Amino acid sequence: MKTISTAKSHGGVxxxxxxxSEACACDMTxxxxxPPQAKDxxxxxxxxxxxxxxxxxxxxxxxxxxxxxxxxxxxxVCPDTSPRGESVPDEKDNWQFGCGAGFxxxxxxxxxxxxxxxxxxxxxxxxxxxxxxxxxDMTRQAxxxxxxxxxxxxTIALKDPERFKSCSAFxxxxxxxxxxxxxxxxxxxxxxxxxxxxxxxAVALIEDGKRFPExxxxxxxxxxxxxxxxxxxxxxxxxxxxxxxxxxxxREGYDHSYFFISTFMDDHLRWHAERLxx
Amino acid sequence: MKTISTAKSHGGVxxxxxxxSEACACDMTxxxxxPPQAKDxxxxxxxxxxxxxxxxxxxxxxxxxxxxxxxxxxxxVCPDTSPRGESVPDEKDNWQFGCGAGFxxxxxxxxxxxxxxxxxxxxxxxxxxxxxxxxxDMTRQAxxxxxxxxxxxxTIALKDPERFKSCSAFxxxxxxxxxxxxxxxxxxxxxxxxxxxxxxxAVALIEDGKRFPExxxxxxxxxxxxxxxxxxxxxxxxxxxxxxxxxxxxREGYDHSYFFISTFMDDHLRWHAERLxx
Numbered sequence: 001m002k003t004i005s006t007a008k009s010h011g012g013v014x015x016x017x018x019x020x021s022e023a024c025a026c027d028m029t030x031x032x033x034x035p036p037q038a039k040d041x042x043x044x045x046x047x048x049x050x051x052x053x054x055x056x057x058x059x060x061x062x063x064x065x066x067x068x069x070x071x072x073x074x075x076x077v078c079p080d081t082s083p084r085g086e087s088v089p090d091e092k093d094n095w096q097f098g099c100g101a102g103f104x105x106x107x108x109x110x111x112x113x114x115x116x117x118x119x120x121x122x123x124x125x126x127x128x129x130x131x132x133x134x135x136x137d138m139t140r141q142a143x144x145x146x147x148x149x150x151x152x153x154x155t156i157a158l159k160d161p162e163r164f165k166s167c168s169a170f171x172x173x174x175x176x177x178x179x180x181x182x183x184x185x186x187x188x189x190x191x192x193x194x195x196x197x198x199x200x201x202a203v204a205l206i207e208d209g210k211r212f213p214e215x216x217x218x219x220x221x222x223x224x225x226x227x228x229x230x231x232x233x234x235x236x237x238x239x240x241x242x243x244x245x246x247x248x249x250x251r252e253g254y255d256h257s258y259f260f261i262s263t264f265m266d267d268h269l270r271w272h273a274e275r276l277x278x
Numbered sequence: 279m280k281t282i283s284t285a286k287s288h289g290g291v292x293x294x295x296x297x298x299s300e301a302c303a304c305d306m307t308x309x310x311x312x313p314p315q316a317k318d319x320x321x322x323x324x325x326x327x328x329x330x331x332x333x334x335x336x337x338x339x340x341x342x343x344x345x346x347x348x349x350x351x352x353x354x355v356c357p358d359t360s361p362r363g364e365s366v367p368d369e370k371d372n373w374q375f376g377c378g379a380g381f382x383x384x385x386x387x388x389x390x391x392x393x394x395x396x397x398x399x400x401x402x403x404x405x406x407x408x409x410x411x412x413x414x415d416m417t418r419q420a421x422x423x424x425x426x427x428x429x430x431x432x433t434i435a436l437k438d439p440e441r442f443k444s445c446s447a448f449x450x451x452x453x454x455x456x457x458x459x460x461x462x463x464x465x466x467x468x469x470x471x472x473x474x475x476x477x478x479x480a481v482a483l484i485e486d487g488k489r490f491p492e493x494x495x496x497x498x499x500x501x502x503x504x505x506x507x508x509x510x511x512x513x514x515x516x517x518x519x520x521x522x523x524x525x526x527x528x529r530e531g532y533d534h535s536y537f538f539i540s541t542f543m544d545d546h547l548r549w550h551a552e553r554l555x556x
Binding site for chain 1: 285286287288289292339340342344345498500531532533535536537538540541544
């Protein structure tokens with residue numbers, strides 16, 4: 001692991017790091033905030049998965065998570081959203097596919113299956129690195145994210161409920177199998193057999209029997225992606241049918257940006273801190 | 279005035295606007311946060327002046343000011359740091375002069391005197407526009423800033439103490455007349471007669487009899503610009519000699535970045551809110 005930068009912030013350290021990823025067959029960059037409490041012992045780990053077009057940097061710059069992470073003693077890990085590099089296949093003019101759009105899945109289709117293995121990266125490789133390199137208590141993990149990253153958080157938590165004490169999302173893509181901006185990506189990454197897509201769709205996972213204790217979701221009512229891309233009511237219906245408590249907050253007048261995310265960041269960090277403390 | 283963008287945030291509205299500036303003879307862009315309290319009547323105005331290389335956007339993205347501005351009911355205005363545009367003379371490879379480096383002064387030397395009039399812009403033109411276009415209580419204003427913008431805040435407050443209820447700075451350039459990164463700019467903007475520079479130097483202004491009720495300054499001890507560029511001890515000495523209370527907080531391990539600024543943003547907003555409430 002290589003340290004790209006570190007800066008003291010809110011009594012802790014905001015760092016940016018890179019490493020040669022085996023899962024993604026390229027160098028990967030990620031951000032980690034280590035709170036001041038890490039001096040006294042391992043701290044719980046909160047994973048934040050970012051949305052389409054983002055890198056580790058967007059939430060690090062604009063997410064406003066450090067004040068409460070420092071107060072609650074949370075390590076916050078912010079991975080990139082896809083493999084990157086000259087050898088990584090991409091569609092340069094398509095922001096909904098390729099670099100910046102890994103959708104937190106393991107691609108099975110050539111030429112994408114070599115690098116686009118964000119599911120393995122987030123669930124296996126990066127946790128092992130975090131456990132090795134940071135003062136992390138891996139028995140206490142939480143996960144959240146935004147948009148495509150909300151999809152990532154929900155699906156990863158549903159498939160591994162033992163790993164996470166809590167899960168939440170800002171404006172998640174609840175049904176990527178059928179949403180206009182993710183269907184073409186799923187086909188290219190996973191092939192045309194939609195049965196294989198269900199492992200990366202929160203609503204389908206719940207329909208297929210996966211469970212998580214409870215979810216928190218915040219969604220802006222003025223979000224331009226609400227009707228076609230996000231549709232939190234589909235998650236609401238699936239959770240109701242499955243008996244999963246979902247706290248879904250529709251936020252009047254808020255859009256899809258970090259101005260929205262940063263407004264409700266405190267609520268989400270409190271949600272996770274309470275559950276990580278148990 | 280043209281609205282470039284607006285987004286709801288922390289119950290208020292973060293907007294970006296532009297207008298044809300007479301003072302700077304070019305279009306100027308600025309950011310304004312209007313808190314939710316503005317629905318019930320005019321709100322006090324806090325001016326944030328940014329540092330070298332910045333636009334209105336850096337603090338808007340990374341300053342983390344909206345949560346407490348919304349709590350305290352403060353309008354926060356974040357201007358650009360210089361004139362910009364194809365007709366504006368610049369030194370493209372010099373980040374310490376020209377675009378992004380207006381130093382909050384009125385240039386007197388050709389070819390810079392046509393556009394580089396940030397002092398008039400910040401003290402006259404933009405306040406008039408804010409008063410006209412926003413629900414602003416112009417009888418209650420405060421000013422702060424970072425680095426070059428800290429210099430701007432200190433010097434503008436010292437020359438117009440009646441306008442501002444309070445003034446603070448993050449890592450301000452306290453003595454730009456003699457600092458390595460500002461001396462060449464002062465010479466190009468103001469000419470070789472250093473007597474004319476004293477109107478834009480906080481320490482010189484205090485030596486020359488200008489006064490302000492009190493200052494708050496936060497400075498990181500790991501700031502790479504501390505020794506040559508910033509030197510808060512010079513301000514401390516000048517304030518002591520003049521009987522101006524200066525609360526100077528040296529912050530162990532913090533650098534010059536927004537990771538530092540955002541850490542202490544709350545303290546500064548509280549400082550201003552308390553004084554604006556009087």
